[in-house]
Amino acid sequence: MNNMLTIxxxxxxxxxxxxxxxxxxxxxxxxxxxxxxxxxxxFKSQVSQYESSLALLLSMGKTPTEAAPQLYPLxxxxxxxxxxxxxGAIIGILLGYLSIxxxxxxxxxxxxxxxxxxxxxxxxxxxxxxxLFVSLTIVFVAAMILASFLAIGGISLxxxxxxxxxxxxxxxxxxxxxxxxxxxxxxIQQKSLSNALMxxxxxxxxxxxxxxQIGDTMDPDNQVPGGFFKSMGFDKPQEKAVMAKFSGYENxxxxxxxxxxxxHYERAGFAIFxxxxxxxxxxxxxxxxxxxxxxxxxxxxxAAGIFADAFIMYRNREAWSV
Amino acid sequence: xLSLDIAKNEVRHLFRERTFFLILSVFILITLASTYIGWSSxxxxxxxxxxxxxxxxxxxxxIPPSPFxxxxxxxxxxxxIIYVVLIGSLxxxxxxxxxxxxxxxxxxxxxxxxxxxxxxxxxMGKLISMSxxxxxxxxxxxxxxxxxxxxxxxxxxALLLNLIEFYAISYVYMxxxxxxxxxxxLMKKESATALLIPIIIWVLITFAxxxxxxxxxxxxxxxxxxxxxxxxxxxxxxxxxxxLYPFSISEHYKVLSSLTLGLQQTTTTAYVxxxxxxxxxILVIWLLATLxxxxxxxSGFDISRGDIYE
Numbered sequence: 001m002n003n004m005l006t007i008x009x010x011x012x013x014x015x016x017x018x019x020x021x022x023x024x025x026x027x028x029x030x031x032x033x034x035x036x037x038x039x040x041x042x043f044k045s046q047v048s049q050y051e052s053s054l055a056l057l058l059s060m061g062k063t064p065t066e067a068a069p070q071l072y073p074l075x076x077x078x079x080x081x082x083x084x085x086x087x088g089a090i091i092g093i094l095l096g097y098l099s100i101x102x103x104x105x106x107x108x109x110x111x112x113x114x115x116x117x118x119x120x121x122x123x124x125x126x127x128x129x130x131x132l133f134v135s136l137t138i139v140f141v142a143a144m145i146l147a148s149f150l151a152i153g154g155i156s157l158x159x160x161x162x163x164x165x166x167x168x169x170x171x172x173x174x175x176x177x178x179x180x181x182x183x184x185x186x187x188i189q190q191k192s193l194s195n196a197l198m199x200x201x202x203x204x205x206x207x208x209x210x211x212x213q214i215g216d217t218m219d220p221d222n223q224v225p226g227g228f229f230k231s232m233g234f235d236k237p238q239e240k241a242v243m244a245k246f247s248g249y250e251n252x253x254x255x256x257x258x259x260x261x262x263x264h265y266e267r268a269g270f271a272i273f274x275x276x277x278x279x280x281x282x283x284x285x286x287x288x289x290x291x292x293x294x295x296x297x298x299x300x301x302x303a304a305g306i307f308a309d310a311f312i313m314y315r316n317r318e319a320w321s322v
Numbered sequence: 323x324l325s326l327d328i329a330k331n332e333v334r335h336l337f338r339e340r341t342f343f344l345i346l347s348v349f350i351l352i353t354l355a356s357t358y359i360g361w362s363s364x365x366x367x368x369x370x371x372x373x374x375x376x377x378x379x380x381x382x383x384x385i386p387p388s389p390f391x392x393x394x395x396x397x398x399x400x401x402x403i404i405y406v407v408l409i410g411s412l413x414x415x416x417x418x419x420x421x422x423x424x425x426x427x428x429x430x431x432x433x434x435x436x437x438x439x440x441x442x443x444x445x446m447g448k449l450i451s452m453s454x455x456x457x458x459x460x461x462x463x464x465x466x467x468x469x470x471x472x473x474x475x476x477x478x479x480a481l482l483l484n485l486i487e488f489y490a491i492s493y494v495y496m497x498x499x500x501x502x503x504x505x506x507x508l509m510k511k512e513s514a515t516a517l518l519i520p521i522i523i524w525v526l527i528t529f530a531x532x533x534x535x536x537x538x539x540x541x542x543x544x545x546x547x548x549x550x551x552x553x554x555x556x557x558x559x560x561x562x563x564x565x566l567y568p569f570s571i572s573e574h575y576k577v578l579s580s581l582t583l584g585l586q587q588t589t590t591t592a593y594v595x596x597x598x599x600x601x602x603x604i605l606v607i608w609l610l611a612t613l614x615x616x617x618x619x620x621s622g623f624d625i626s627r628g629d630i631y632e
Contacts, residue, residue, distance in 0.1 A: 020515055025523060034534050038559070042537050045556035079533060082540035089527060090518075098514065194427070194513060195340060198416060200519075202344050209408050210352065213544040217401055218363050220370045222545055224389045228367065232374050232386060242373050249366050266541070 003121040003197025004128065011099065012190055012267050020094070023138055028087050029144045035079030036148040043071060071157045074273040077145060077173050082085050082267040084141070084172050085262050091137065092176040093200045095130045096183025101193050123313045126184070127177075127306060134176045135272050160284050164272050167288070171272075171295065172300045175265040179204065181305025183274040206264045215257035218249075236278075262302050324439055328447025330419050332631045333455055339420060345413045346459065352405050353463045357470035358401060360398035392463065394584035395475050396484060399467055400546040403579045407491040407528055407572050408544070414500035417455055421518060422507020435625040445620040449613075452500045456493065462615075464489040487582040491602075492530050495575045499524060501612035505619040528572050536542050536565030543572070546585075567596075571608050572600040 015021050046069045103109045112122060122289075131322070142165055149155040183200045188195035210278070221228045229239040243250055257263040268291045274280040279287050288295070339425050369389045425431050434444070467485055471477050502520040511517035515626050528542035537559060567573065578601045596604075 020518060023522070024518075027525075031530055034530075038533060038537050038562075041556050041559045045559060048556070079539050082529070086529060086540060090525075092520065093520065094514065101514065194423075197514065197517065199344065201412070201416075201517075202348060205409060205412060206347075206348060209544065210348075210405075210543065213404060213408070214403075216354075216541070217404075218359065218366075220367045223363065223367045228370070228389065231389060232371075232378070233383070234374065234377075238377060242377060245373050246366060246370060273544060283493060299491075310450050315421075 003117045004125040005123060006251075007117070007125025007322060008132065010126035011126050012132050015095065015130070015133045017097075018098070021091075021133075024087065024091055024094075025140065028091075028137070028139060030082060030097060031083045032068075032080050033148050035083060036076050036152070039076040039079060040152050041104065043069065043076065046297050048166075048221065061317060063184045071155075072274050074156060074161055075280070077168075077273045078270065078275045079267060080145065081168070081273065081275070082143065084138075084175070084269075085266055085312055086175040086208060088138075088172060089179045089204050089262070091134070092179030092202060093183040093197070095133065096180040096185075097133065097187050097193070097200065098199050099126050099130060099184060100187035100196075104193060120310075123310050125311065130180055130275055131173070131177060135173050138172045138176070141172075142169050154308045168269050168272050170180070171265060171268055174298050175261065178261055178298065178301045178305055181302065181309050185305065185308050185312055188309075188316055203272075207260045211256055211260040212263050212266070214265065215253050215260075219248075261298060264294040264297040267291065268298070269310070324443040325446035325450060328439075328444060329450035329454065332424065332448060332451035336422055337418055338456060339449075342416065342420060345409070345416050347608070349405070349409045349413050349459065350462065352409055352464065353402065354467045354470065356401040356405055357398050357467060360401050361474040363396060364393065370460075373391065373612065382487075385522075395481055395582040396471065396488075397473060398475055399485070399488075399583060399584060400580075400585055402463075402467065402492075403576055403583075404544055404546055405573070406579075407575065408495045410492060411499040411524055412521070413459070413494040413523060414456055414498075415503035415517070418452055418500040418503025418505070419513075419520070420509045421452055421515050422504040423513055427513070432626055441620050441623060444623075445616065448504055448620075449501075449616065452504055453497060454617070456497055456500055460489050460493045460496070470538070476519070484582055484584065486631055488579055491575065491578050491582060491605065493570070494605050498605075498608045498612040505612070505615040508616075508619040508623050527570075531566055531570040532573055535563050535570050545578045546580075568604060571604065574604045577601055578605065 026194075050066075050068050103112070113119075127183075145165065146157075149157065179200075180201065183196070186196040186199055187193060190199065216222055220243070224231050234242070269277050271279045271287050271291045271294075272284075279290075282290070354616075355533065368388070368390050371390060373384050425434060464485060468482060470476060471481070471485070502523060503517075506516045506519045510519070529543060532538040532543045533540055574596070577596075578598060581598055
C-alpha cells in the first residue's frame, strides 16, 4: 500500500511540474469562464428580445402567448460540458501516454521492478496519481464555474444545484479517466509510443467527434435552423407521434450515438444541468434515475479500462523489459 | 534538386507509416459515408415532413411549405464540410508532425546536414512532400464525392466545378494545419508537445473562436445546419463578434464551402458574415501565416540536434 502511494505521489508531482499540463489546465479554465460569460450574454439578449416583443404586443393591445425566458443558472454550463468532452478527453489521453512514455524513454520499468515493488503497486499507483490530478483539474473547473457565477452577479445557487455540480464533477472525472485508461493500455501494448498516441487520437476523433456528429446531423429536427418541428408549430407530444413512424431510423441514429462514451457523458451532463429543458423542474433523484444507463455506461467503461490496464501490465512481458 | 529528393523520401516514408494509414482510412471512409448519410437524412426528413403534413391536415391547421423542397443537389455532401474541419485538419496536423519529426526520431539530422544541404532545401523538401500528400488525399476525396454524388443524386459540369472549388478551399484550409504540424515538429524537442500544440490551436480555431465570437456551442458547431441565433441584438456580443470574427478561420471556411456547394440558405451563419472574397482572403492569409511559421521554425532549427524525445 505504501509503495503504491509513493508511486501515486511521484506520478502526481511529475504531472504537476509539467508545463504542458499547466497550459492545458489554464486553457480549460479560460474556456470555462468565457463559455459561461457568452451563455450569460446570450441569455440577457434573449430576455431583452422578449421584453421588446412584449412591449410591442402590449402597445398593440395583444396578450403575449409565450412565457418570459427563465434563468436556470446550470443551463449556462452547456459549453463547459462540451469543453470537458473534447479537451478533457485530450487530457486523459496525454496523461495515459506520458505515464508510460516517461518510463519507456528513461528505461526505468526494469529498474522499478528491481526494487521491492509489485506490478500491482505500479499499475494502481500510476492510476491513483493520475486520478488525483484529473480530480484536481475538475475541481479547479468547478471552482472557476462558481467564481464566474459570482463575477457575473445576480445568480444564486440552491443546495440541489451544488449537488448537481458535484454529480457532474464525479462524472467528468470518470469520463476523463476512461480516456486515460485507453491511452495507458495502448502505450503499453504498442511498440512505438508515437503509434500509440496517434491511435488514441484516432479513437478520440471517431468516438468524441465523428459518431456524435453523425447522430446529430441525422436528427430530422436538426435539419432546419431553430428546429424542424418548431418550424411546423409542433409540440413535444406531436413530434413524438410523428417520429414514432420512423422508429427504425431513430433506433439506428440512437445506436450510432450510443457507441460513443462522449454521448453518454453528454446526455447525462445535459440532463443534470437541465440543458434539455424537460429536466429543469424534475427532482434530482428522478434525473439520475432517468439517466442511469448513461451514467452506468461511463463508469462501466472506466471499470473495463482499469481491468484492461491491469491485465496488460500483468501479461505483457515486453512492457517490463524496457 | 535536393529538395525533391527529400520530398520523395518523406512521401515514401509516410506511406510506410501504419498510423498515417489509420487516419487516412478514417478520412476516406467518412468521405464515402458522408454522401450516403446526407442522402439518407434528406430522404428521411422529407418523409418526416410528409408525415407532419398528414398530422396538420387532420388537425385542420395551416401547412407550412416544406423546408426541404428546393434543396440544392450538393446538399447531400454538406457533412463533408464538417469532416474537413474535424478529420481533414487533424489528418493534416498528423502528416505535418510525421514529416517534421521523422529525421529527428531516426537521429539522422546531423548526418543529413553533413551533406551539401541547406536549411532552405530541407524546408522546401518538407513543404513539397506535405503539399503533395495532402493534394493527393484531397484529390481522392474529390473523386469519391463526385462518384457518390453521381450515383445518389446527379452530376453536371457546373456541379463538378462546384465540388472542385469546395475541395480547393478545403485544401487551403487543411494545408494551413499541415504547416502548423510541420513547424512544431521541427521546433519542439518533445514529440508529444510538438503534436499537442497544433492540436490546441486546432481546438481554439474549431471550437473556442466560434463560441466566443458567434455564441456557437462547441458541439453545435459540428452540425452543418447552424442553430438560430440573433447575437447581434446584444451590443456586447456584437462587439466581441466584430473583434474575433476575422480570426475565426473555421467559420470563414464553413461559409465559403457552403457558398460553393450552393447551401447558403441553410448552412451559413445567421449573423453578419463577410463577403466571400474577404473570407477567401482570410483563408489565404491563414495559409501564408502558417507557411511563415514553418520558415521561422526551420531558420531556428538546430542542425546539430540529436534524437527527439517521445
